[in-house]
Amino acid sequence: MIFLKYFKKLLIQISSLFYFNKRSKVIFYHDIHDLISHTHMSTPIDLFKEHVSIIRNQGYEIVNNITSEYGQIEICFDDGFQGIYDNIDYLKKNNIFINLFIITSNINKKGFLNNKQLEELINLNVITISSHTHQHKIATSQSYINFKNDIIISKNYLQNLTNIKINSLCYPLGYYSHKTNNIAKEVGFQKLYTCVPGFYSRNNTKNRSLVQFSQRSEFKAILNGGDHILSFWYKFKYFKR
Numbered sequence: 447m448i449f450l451k452y453f454k455k456l457l458i459q460i461s462s463l464f465y466f467n468k469r470s471k472v473i474f475y476h477d478i479h480d481l482i483s484h485t486h487m488s489t490p491i492d493l494f495k496e497h498v499s500i501i502r503n504q505g506y507e508i509v510n511n512i513t514s515e516y517g518q519i520e521i522c523f524d525d526g527f528q529g530i531y532d533n534i535d536y537l538k539k540n541n542i543f544i545n546l547f548i549i550t551s552n553i554n555k556k557g558f559l560n561n562k563q564l565e566e567l568i569n570l571n572v573i574t575i576s577s578h579t580h581q582h583k584i585a586t587s588q589s590y591i592n593f594k595n596d597i598i599i600s601k602n603y604l605q606n607l608t609n610i611k612i613n614s615l616c617y618p619l620g621y622y623s624h625k626t627n628n629i630a631k632e633v634g635f636q637k638l639y640t641c642v643p644g645f646y647s648r649n650n651t652k653n654r655s656l657v658q659f660s661q662r663s664e665f666k667a668i669l670n671g672g673d674h675i676l677s678f679w680y681k682f683k684y685f686k687r
């Protein structure tokens with residue numbers, strides 16, 4: 447397992463040398479923390495700050511919605527933990543746009559954002575709210591009607607709270623299929639976020655690279671597109687036929 451991890455890192459490093467072309471990318475995290483961490487998946491704020499400075503030093507722009515094939519980075523946070531609220535001053539001050547994927551059944555639970563905090567965040571121009579389903583169950587293991595109902599509940603909840611149309615959905619644990627894509631589109635979602643790493647594409651289905659614990663050199667390599675080489679393997683694992 448450890449060998450595999452190092453092999454993966456090495457592969458990312460090596461392929462970043464060949465792939466480098468400043469293509470736009472979506473990267474994702476789960477939470478950030480300074481002193482109090484709400485989840486074991488949380489990124490220390492100093493590491494996150496380092497990522498932000500690498501992104502900007504390499505000439506990328508942090509955006510809330512990628513509109514160009516080159517030079518843009520979209521940052522996502524999954525699950526809706528409270529660390530975003532704890533660190534909002536830093537995000538605001540530094541104009542760091544965040545796309546927050548909320549599990550609506552977790553709102554108001556310990557460690558997760560509550561209604562009031564979400565309402566405050568919505569009013570800031572740096573935060574976009576999106577759906578991460580209602581119950582965070584694997585989409586591909588559910589029946590048509592169960593998955594459809596679950597994402598309708600989540601979409602309606604967030605739309606009532608924000609008064610904004612919720613267009614983006616992120617698949618719990620990354621599993622998806624043609625069938626789940628079709629259901630999500632039926633419900634009105636236009637952008638479907640996976641955990642398959644790689645460059646941004648104009649398709650409805652968006653690649654995303656998990657970088658929550660990436661140290662400097664690995665993060666640079668991922669930013670340079672080094673993990674695009676793994677997209678075929680991830681798609682094989684997460685895309686169900």
Ligand SMILES: [Zn+2]
Binds near residue numbers: 582618619
């Ligand atoms: Zn999740």
